[in-house]
Amino acid sequence: MTSLKGNLxxxxxxxxxxxxxxxxxxxxEEALKHPDVIGKVYGAAHGIxxxxxxxxxxxxxxxxxxxxxxxxxxxxxxxxxxxxLSDPDxxxxxxxxxxxxxxxxxxxxxxxxxxxxxxxTCDKVSKYLDKVGYDCRVVGVPKTIxxxxxGTDHCPGFGSAAKFVSTMTMExxxxxxxxxxxxxxxxxxxxxxxxxxxxxxxxxxxxxxxxDLIYLPESDFDPERMMDDVSTTLQKNKNVMIAVSxxxxxxxxxxxxxxxxxxxxDAFGHKQLGGTAMVLSEYLAREFGIKTRAIELSLLQRCAAxxxxxxxxxxxxxxxxxxVKAAMAGASDVMLGFRRKDGPYAIDxxxxxxxxxxxxxxxxxxxWINEAGNGLKQEYIDYAMPLIQGASKxxxxxxxxxxxxxxxxxxxxx
Numbered sequence: 001m002t003s004l005k006g007n008l009x010x011x012x013x014x015x016x017x018x019x020x021x022x023x024x025x026x027x028x029e030e031a032l033k034h035p036d037v038i039g040k041v042y043g044a045a046h047g048i049x050x051x052x053x054x055x056x057x058x059x060x061x062x063x064x065x066x067x068x069x070x071x072x073x074x075x076x077x078x079x080x081x082x083x084x085l086s087d088p089d090x091x092x093x094x095x096x097x098x099x100x101x102x103x104x105x106x107x108x109x110x111x112x113x114x115x116x117x118x119x120x121t122c123d124k125v126s127k128y129l130d131k132v133g134y135d136c137r138v139v140g141v142p143k144t145i146x147x148x149x150x151g152t153d154h155c156p157g158f159g160s161a162a163k164f165v166s167t168m169t170m171e172x173x174x175x176x177x178x179x180x181x182x183x184x185x186x187x188x189x190x191x192x193x194x195x196x197x198x199x200x201x202x203x204x205x206x207x208x209x210x211x212d213l214i215y216l217p218e219s220d221f222d223p224e225r226m227m228d229d230v231s232t233t234l235q236k237n238k239n240v241m242i243a244v245s246x247x248x249x250x251x252x253x254x255x256x257x258x259x260x261x262x263x264x265x266d267a268f269g270h271k272q273l274g275g276t277a278m279v280l281s282e283y284l285a286r287e288f289g290i291k292t293r294a295i296e297l298s299l300l301q302r303c304a305a306x307x308x309x310x311x312x313x314x315x316x317x318x319x320x321x322x323x324v325k326a327a328m329a330g331a332s333d334v335m336l337g338f339r340r341k342d343g344p345y346a347i348d349x350x351x352x353x354x355x356x357x358x359x360x361x362x363x364x365x366x367x368w369i370n371e372a373g374n375g376l377k378q379e380y381i382d383y384a385m386p387l388i389q390g391a392s393k394x395x396x397x398x399x400x401x402x403x404x405x406x407x408x409x410x411x412x413x414x
């Protein structure tokens with residue numbers, strides 16, 4: 001299939017990661033190599049909302065060195081968004097607006113970087129454009145520290161977050177054991193329905209400096225069972241470290257913060273989590289009469305570019321670049337994914353139909369979790385360890401990170 005001639009629009013969506021801008025750099029640098037096919041390269045401000053508002057930037061006006069520095073710059077440099085497109089059969093107003101913008105700016109390539117909800121957005125846009133006969137290649141670029149996208153061995157962003165979590169856990173382990181008196185430390189780690197990131201604390205445990213207990217959303221959380229686990233551990237050691245996913249739920253389907261109050265929801269209907277460690281810490285303090293400390297890693301686990309995995313940085317960049325190549329070769333309504341090879345760690349880049357990806361979640365296999373549901377087996381270690389290797393590609397200036405400084409030259413009407 002021959003390449004379309006026209007312009008490219010790229011947007012970032014959902015929660016940021018330490019390497020999401022590395023994917024953007026891959027998209028931009030690859031797209032700019034093909035001016036005979038891709039005339040203009042645009043970066044949308046705040047994802048799909050920026051496209052509809054004609055709020056986007058002319059990436060061709062950026063300094064080439066600043067684009068390279070994006071590989072060491074965390075967060076979504078273009079701005080992100082959580083915006084749910086409606087069912088076009090019920091309300092097609094957003095889609096008509098997008099179509100008008102695409103026609104006005106001759107957008108023939110639309111690449112969108114995000115997780116589950118973002119892949120749903122890609123699929124809806126792709127199918128609508130196809131329905132109305134507008135020729136445009138739509139490709140999803142994977143991203144999420146939760147690592148829960150199906151159709152790919154792992155997701156850009158996960159390896160760096162896992163490296164941060166395991167490293168911080170090792171450091172907290174040592175800090176929490178400096179005093180004579182014992183202490184219970186509860187570390188809350190992101191992960192709504194899948195425990196991939198919380199499980200990465202097991203990488204610290206396999207080095208001898210990690211949690212005694214790890215609880216994932218893949219198993220029902222039983223507070224009484226946790227009490228027994230803690231009691232057993234205290235009999236052996238006056239210190240206990242617990243790693244718990246923010247998304248663990250009781251057998252009745254309640255998140256831990258819901259046991260003590262109501263929680264808010266976002267635009268996609270997802271409950272706003274956080275506070276799990278504090279609730280459990282206070283509960284354990286009352287029951288055991290021992291000092292406790294709650295640690296919520298929160299935004300730190302997704303923005304720590306200084307501790308990014310070199311493998312993750314490079315793969316994120318490749319995902320962006322290969323998405324452009326795939327689109328130019330004719331791929332559309334697909335997501336770029338990773339397929340792990342047998343033997344020493346290596347991956348192939350593949351395309352996966354968005355229909356197989358959108359709104360599905362990949363969970364940690366139950367057989368990788370121990371029978372008690374409070375720890376991980378070697379299979380998880382073997383899976384995750386290759387993903388945290390290598391160092392960050394972060395430039396330093398005066399001892400501090402040198403982040404990319406984009407001009408953000410407006411290309412739309414704003």
